[in-house]
Amino acid sequence: MSNIDPAEVFRQEAGDLIETLEQALLDLEKRPDDIEIVGLAFRALHTLKGSGAMFGFTAVSEFIHEFETAFDRVRKGEARADRKLIAAALDARDHVSQLIDDPDVDPARGAAILAALKVAVSGEGTAAAPAPQPAEAAQADHVAEAPPAASAGWHVRFRLPADALTLGTNPLLLLDELRSLGPCELFANADDVPPLDRIEPQQCYLAWDVTLKADVSQEAVDDVFLFVRDDMELSIEPLATEASAEISVAGDDREAHRQPGGAGEGAAAAPAPETGAKPAAANAPAGPAEKSPPAKSERHATLRVPAERLDELMDRVGELVIAQARLSQLAETIHDPALVNVAEEIERLTASLRDTTMGTRMVPIGSLFGRFRRLVHDLSEELGKPISFVAEGEDTELDKTVIEQLADPLVHLIRNSVDHGLEAPDRRAETGKSATGTLRLSASHRGAEVAIAVSDDGAGLNGERIRRRAEEAGLLAPGQPISDGELNRMIFQPGFSTASQVTALSGRGVGMDVVKRTIDGLRGSIDVDTVPGSGTTVTLRLPLTLAIIDGLLVRVGEDRYTIPLAAVEECLELPAGVDRDARGRSFLNLRGELVPFLKLRELFRTEGEPDPFQKVVVVASDTTRVGLVVDQIIGNNQTVIKQLSRLHSGLKTFSGATILGDGTVALILDVMNLVAFGQRQEERRRAETLGRAA
Known part of the structure; x- marks a missing residue:
């Protein structure tokens, strides 16, 4: 019997989704009109909401529902993703992370964040954008027998796979999401329910027909089934008014719809390109299935495995390599051709197994670099310094355990560069530099080493000040000769700092000491290169000590x-x-x-x-x-x-x-x-x- 905690599974998956959401929001700040980025952020929110409800994190699901509702205006083009909106969305992202760790977080803070988000999306872009009718207005127009838009909507027919309930899918949540889009008429089809003595309690036998009477896009309906549709039967057909249905039938003899929910090109709720293509395939049973294979082909199956098991597997493979080496040496000593052939075959298989096992531990360093975009963004806002963050060599692979240990040292180096290295915009203007500073994070393989560099185009290190502080601290004797490289590395001594005052970011001389101790523990080295007035580059060199x-x-x-x-x-x-x-x-x-x-x-x-x-x-x-x-x-x-x-x-x-x-x-x-x-x-x-x- 499995001892896996479902809540822990959700937290792990939620961590990946929150990371995706954060990266999308930071990208959106630079490219506010990129629809793909907006869709990526929206899908991350939608998945978090559905998974949260499924695993019992109701506070998370309810907060994200409001977050998603506000952010939906960006997706519809009714609001622009400006800096104010991105800042509010990032605060909301942080609150989601807190709710996952502690569902009892003060709800007043979440309400304040949502209020700020609603203010942000209600500003620029609202007046210029078309004003679609909300669900309540659509219902009122329907009662007053207004134009055809009142009865526009969708006919949705879906059947979940038999093991859906076992895998944690709750059809009631899907129906609730459809109801949230507008008025719905629901019908449960029980034709496939077997006799009571043959019913499997954990299998899903029902199918559902839903008539959604709301002026929403097909994409909104499709998003409800975004993460369960691969193995299910799903049909989404546009509804039409009687008038538009007559026009549709008269205009195309190929379509004959027996049900009032037949497709029509005149439906107000569906865009012309979609409604023109949908009716032809509406009654074809292969229609929904044709959409599934592309989705499956784009997905890459992943499996979460505890790191301890990977370590144990690596140890076993290591022992196998040693045993294989002994076998090869024995085969050479005995000179038996059959034994030599077996030894060579085992050597080939062992090498392949070794490479595959090592590949499971190797992670692109881009997974680490991505975390620092938010850090640089927040530091830029806090210090009032416009910063361009550039990451290079993100596909460079390192052992996962090494990457985890590099997180803290790189945080300290980045904070130090932003606080001490990069000048304020007015100071940069005085020296002829662009007001926007550049912080570059790069990684590359160099022989048996990996070099990770943090560089900036700031003022550079002040050698005289470093020497004066080193002499005051007793690290250098007055007038003692020392190379520039050794002098620059003084900044990594415990308690050493050239800051004139202690701030929330630096000044206590602790951060650089953390960097040095961590890199020493990894058997690496640190180089510091600086050019006064042009910037500083700190390079961490680490040996490739794999198992x-x-x-x-x-x-x-x-x-x-x-x-x-x-x-x-x-x-x-x-x-x-x-x-x-x-x-x-x-x-x-x-x-x-x-x-x-x-x-x-x-x-x-x-x-x-x-x-x-x-x-x-x-x-x-x-x-x-x-x-x-x-x-x-x-x-x-x-x-x-x-x-x-x-x-x-x-x-x-x-x-x-x-x-x-x-x-x-x-x-x-x-x-x-x-x-x-x-x-x-x-x-x-x-x-x-x-x-x-x-």
């Missing part, structure tokens, strides 16, 4: 190491006679380009004599190419990353360890930190050489 990677197995002395294959550019033999130059550095001439190299024997203090013909593995770290000198290149292998213990957490040059096919352990090199460590070693050695020379 399973392709690696290049190498030997240094008696020890074996794995280099992530994504970082490897090429392999070659170390030329004979290559030695250090006078400056204490080692270089290779690769097709006219000087590439520095590091001898892993020296870095790891490996004992014994090196092999006579050493090899160089050229790796890429960001824009830097470095050669790693090893004794032997063994070959490629699938590497299962095992995290190091807390005792070894300070070894930044290794990202983990892996178990080889023979049961021995090989350390996995962290290319980014290894190169940085090698550079520090070379600089220390160079300084010692210069000191002895002096």
Whole structure:
């Protein structure tokens, strides 16, 4: 028996819908006349309302009904989506989120938000737009026997699938939604109800015929069944007055309607293009079914799985990869052709399973970037700074757990850029800049790393102020020499801030410390580049430490190491006679380009004599190419990353360890930190050489 909480299922689905609604509202602010965006927002609201009622969140459903009613004027073109309306709609979105978490939220706040939303939609665009009759006016006109619009409407016939009740669909809610559009005549068709002894209590046997007498569009009727119509029988036909029906029959001998609700091109409620096409297919049973396949083909089935199960699956696949490596090594030792064939087949299947399993954890970083549009929008309104938010590289994929940990650091970086980096409009005008500042968030793969950059076109960092605050805090000695990069990274020290006063956004020196601690925990690094008067770019560099990677197995002395294959550019033999130059550095001439190299024997203090013909593995770290000198290149292998213990957490040059096919352990090199460590070693050695020379 399932232990899944239906309320939790709704909350998860509602979170996605609320995110869709928010993105649509922010897009609508930039493109207020885009009908597709309006439709996207409206469908999100409609789904939330129906799902909320289905799962017992009545407060959510009732609030969204009023929200939807007000926003419907935007969809009909009676109101324009200006900044005031978008602000009110975003407040309403926030209130929906609060109602889902706590249905007992003070209803007065919701009423105030709805009142503000109604004021916003009743402004611009109302006078210029045509004034369609509301449902009440249509009913009054019907009583007074007014023109044909009084009896215009729709005849709706629908039958839900047999398992609809089991899946949580409530037909009474659908009928209520139809009643909310206008006066309805309902008829339940019980022809298919079996005898009592054969009735299944959870199956739906009824069909319904509904005559809706209201001047509403077919789209409004269709929206009632938007999320249940794929597997149901549905027919929506326009009603017509007697006069228009006579004109329709006289004008087209192909149509013969036995029922008073037959289609007619003169129906006031239906647009001409729709009513012209509908009657021909009205009596054809294939009509409703023809609409379903396109809807099904556009949908992508998804299944929510707890993250713990994915972690467990990844662990099992990792163990399978290790077992497969042992089998392959055993097959090579025994030299049995049949065993070799089986080992190769298992290796192929294991690789495919590994890629599929890893793909379930990989998420485009655009799912994270989308959250910050609202943050930038609200900060822009709060500080009075017009800001253009640009996101690039949204399809760059990262492990879901890494993306979740990046949320807080990026929030702090964005708030810092908006508050400290971007100037006020009048200040930007004085320096010849556009009044609208630009905040850019980008992501890209660079070898075995992912680089995430937050950049702005603001005033840049003030090096003198940073140095003065660092000296006051005792982080720097007065006059101590320091590079620009190291000075800029001082802003990430705990409690460090250059703000002259504490505000609601910044000034306490906490946010940047959070950034540094999180990135250090992910074994990444931070670069800060700034140009005074032109802006600042903060780049977060993270290693691609997935659970399973392709690696290049190498030997240094008696020890074996794995280099992530994504970082490897090429392999070659170390030329004979290559030695250090006078400056204490080692270089290779690769097709006219000087590439520095590091001898892993020296870095790891490996004992014994090196092999006579050493090899160089050229790796890429960001824009830097470095050669790693090893004794032997063994070959490629699938590497299962095992995290190091807390005792070894300070070894930044290794990202983990892996178990080889023979049961021995090989350390996995962290290319980014290894190169940085090698550079520090070379600089220390160079300084010692210069000191002895002096």
